[in-house]
Amino acid sequence: MVVDLVKEILLTQEGLDKLVAELNELKGVKRKEVAEKIKVALSFGDLSENSEYDEAKNEQAIVEARIADIEVMLKRVRVIDESELSREDIHIGSKLELRVVNPASGSSQVVNYKIVGSNEADPASGCISDESAVGKALLGHSTGDKVEIEVPAGKMEYEVLAISK
Secondary structure: OOOOOOOOEEEOHHHHHHHHHHHHHHHHHHHHHHHHHHHHHHOOOOHHHOHHHHHHHHHHHHHHHHHHHHHHHHHOEEEOOHHHOOOOEOOOOOEEEEEEEOOOOOOEEEEEEEEEOOOOOEHHHOEEEOOOHHHHHHOOOEOOOEEEEEEOOEEEEEEEEEEEO
16 A cells, blocks of 8 residues: 655635745846855965855755755645635634633733644744644634633633634
8 A cells, every 4th residue: 555645735815826926036146146156265265264155055955955856845835725615614824813811820812823734834923724723623614612721821711713724
C-alpha cells in the first residue's frame, strides 16, 4: 500500500497572494541584493578571513531555501473559496467573534479570530491555525456554542458570538 505523505496546504486567496508576493520579492529583489553583497565581499580579497563573504553566503542559502520552500508549497496549495463557505458553522476561512472566559478568575474578554491553514497562521494578528488547540477545538461549532479548551494558561471557555466570512 502506498501512502501519500504530501499534505495539502489550505490557504485563503489572501494567503496565496501573500505567498506569491513573497516569492516574487525573494526572486526579484532579495536575490539581487545578496548577489551584490557577495560581489562586494569578494572584492575584499582573501576569503578565508572574510566574514562579509561568509555572512552573504549564509544569507544567500537562507533566501534560496525559502524560495524552494515556497515553490514546494505552491505545488500543494488548495485555495479555499470563501464565497462558498457557510456562516452556520466554523471552518477554515471563518471569521469569529468569541467571548473567552477564564473559569479560574471569572474574567472574560471578547476576541476576534480568523481560522486559517497552518501556513497562514499569525496569532498576533488574530489568524489562528486550524491545527492549533483552539482552532481545532472550534471547528464545526456554531453561534451560541460554548467550548472548553485546554490552553497553556489552563482550561478556558470559548463562547461563539458570531461567525462571518
